[in-house]
Amino acid sequence: QDKTSAENLIKIDRYLISEDYGFVLPHPQTELPSYFDPWMEIASNLSQLIENCQLHSKVEKMPLLSTHALTDYKEQRLAHLALGFITMGYVWQEGSDKAQKVLPETLAVPFCKLSEILDLPPVLVYADCVLANWKKKDPFGPLSIENLDVIFSFPGGETSKGFFLVSLLVEMAAAPGIRAIPKIISAVLHEDVASLENALQDVTSSISKMQDAFKLIHGYVNPEIFFNTLRIYLSGWKDNPLMAGGLLYEGVWKTPREFSGGSAGQSSTLHCFDVLLGIYPNLECGSTAAYLQSLRDYMPASHRAFIQAIALGPSLRHFVLAAGNDSLQEAFNSCVSALVALRDYHIQVVTRYISIPAGKQKHRGCLFHNAVVTFPEKGTGGTSFMCFLKTIRDLTKKAQLLDV
Numbered sequence: 001q002d003k004t005s006a007e008n009l010i011k012i013d014r015y016l017i018s019e020d021y022g023f024v025l026p027h028p029q030t031e032l033p034s035y036f037d038p039w040m041e042i043a044s045n046l047s048q049l050i051e052n053c054q055l056h057s058k059v060e061k062m063p064l065l066s067t068h069a070l071t072d073y074k075e076q077r078l079a080h081l082a083l084g085f086i087t088m089g090y091v092w093q094e095g096s097d098k099a100q101k102v103l104p105e106t107l108a109v110p111f112c113k114l115s116e117i118l119d120l121p122p123v124l125v126y127a128d129c130v131l132a133n134w135k136k137k138d139p140f141g142p143l144s145i146e147n148l149d150v151i152f153s154f155p156g157g158e159t160s161k162g163f164f165l166v167s168l169l170v171e172m173a174a175a176p177g178i179r180a181i182p183k184i185i186s187a188v189l190h191e192d193v194a195s196l197e198n199a200l201q202d203v204t205s206s207i208s209k210m211q212d213a214f215k216l217i218h219g220y221v222n223p224e225i226f227f228n229t230l231r232i233y234l235s236g237w238k239d240n241p242l243m244a245g246g247l248l249y250e251g252v253w254k255t256p257r258e259f260s261g262g263s264a265g266q267s268s269t270l271h272c273f274d275v276l277l278g279i280y281p282n283l284e285c286g287s288t289a290a291y292l293q294s295l296r297d298y299m300p301a302s303h304r305a306f307i308q309a310i311a312l313g314p315s316l317r318h319f320v321l322a323a324g325n326d327s328l329q330e331a332f333n334s335c336v337s338a339l340v341a342l343r344d345y346h347i348q349v350v351t352r353y354i355s356i357p358a359g360k361q362k363h364r365g366c367l368f369h370n371a372v373v374t375f376p377e378k379g380t381g382g383t384s385f386m387c388f389l390k391t392i393r394d395l396t397k398k399a400q401l402l403d404v
């Protein structure tokens with residue numbers, strides 16, 4: 001009885017996770033009822049409005065719209081996405097050293113209302129600009145980067161689009177791996193070694209396909225534009241010396257509130273694989289695991305719950321160790337190695353897209369969008385985000401099961 005209840009607990013359709021798209025929002029809505037045109041016009045022309053310094057006046061002239069009409073989930077995700085883009089543009093358009101400290105109520109009130117409905121923070125998150133910010137150019141065409149487009153983008157044009165679309169394709173490649181998780185849990189519950197081995201192989205091949213998709217970054221994202229333009233717009237207002245106390249959400253709260261900038265630590269995908277494989281067994285792994293845990297508050301509630309359900313399930317590690325079966329142990333270890341390889345690759349990319357452009361920068365760099373990351377030291381790899389990424393990579397390596 002408790003086996004079936006444990007299996008029911010982990011069915012992905014309960015968590016708004018798609019068989020084919022994983023955590024990606026399938027076929028996002030791209031339009032809102034015309035009542036919301038004032039929002040959509042600004043969000044759809046954000047780069048131009050910023051470049052022509054018209055964004056402020058446009059936002060100040062925006063009417064205070066009610067969110068009552070937004071009843072459908074995909075409409076609410078699109079509205080949170082649009083207001084998230086406008087908010088980041090509004091705060092950062094004068095550059096990261098002249099951040100706006102007050103968000104006008106015509107933006108703050110609906111944005112916070114929608115955030116409450118979706119249980120997301122009132123700041124642009126990964127679930128917005130990566131998971132819900134896409135459409136096919138030709139609806140009957142393939143899910144290839146050439147046939148994909150974003151719904152909204154920041155200044156930095158093609159690079160902004162490329163960064164979001166490559167991340168999206170990495171997330172889509174993860175879908176077969178996410179789909180395999182309930183199979184793994186039920187194979188452990190039924191002590192079915194053969195099915196477990198197959199499901200672990202599905203996860204391994206999915207993670208290596210994620211890495212293949214990741215390689216597209218070099219053809220679609222320019223390091224200088226990423227570092228000097230796009231990165232600024234993804235910055236948040238938590239532990240940000242330039243915005244002590246955070247942002248004042250006019251008409252919502254009387255005091256400023258802090259929210260972290262965008263981080264792919266908000267991506268549920270790697271959290272699932274980490275928890276499944278027992279990568280950071282406990283929060284004792286210092287601030288890194290605790291920091292990653294805190295990012296779960298920036299995920300859609302149902303995705304956060306799925307990660308929690310995996311954590312509460314049977315331990316895959318203990319089962320594999322106890323089974324004492326070499327090929328099963330090998331299947332487990334190849335999962336871990338694929339994750340290490342993905343994180344190694346990501347670190348190389350971060351070096352090319354942040355550490356090197358930061359080293360070229362004359363004056364001190366600006367914040368890279370969240371608490372973990374700080375002023376990139378001149379050209380050294382010793383920045384806090386590099387340590388953070390290497391710590392997670394090393395914790396992943398430690399999860400290998402050694403020959404008993």
Ligand code: HEM
Binds near residue numbers: 163226388
């Ligand atoms: C130009 C490309 C990229 C750059 C410069 C970059 C940079 C960074 C930085 C600085 C961090 C640590 C701070 C933070 O949490 O945000 C990070 C974390 C992360 N990034 Fe990226 N990233 C890039 C592309 C990607 C892509 C395409 C993915 C795939 C979805 C990705 C997945 C992650 C994940 C999962 C984390 C959390 C740490 C971990 O679990 O290993 N990144 N990235």
Ligand SMILES: Brc1ccc(-c2csc3nccn23)cc1
Binds near residue numbers: 129167261265
């Ligand atoms: Br908001 C927002 C949040 C995260 C990202 C993102 C996609 S891949 C990646 N690595 C670090 C950050 N990151 C982009 C926008």
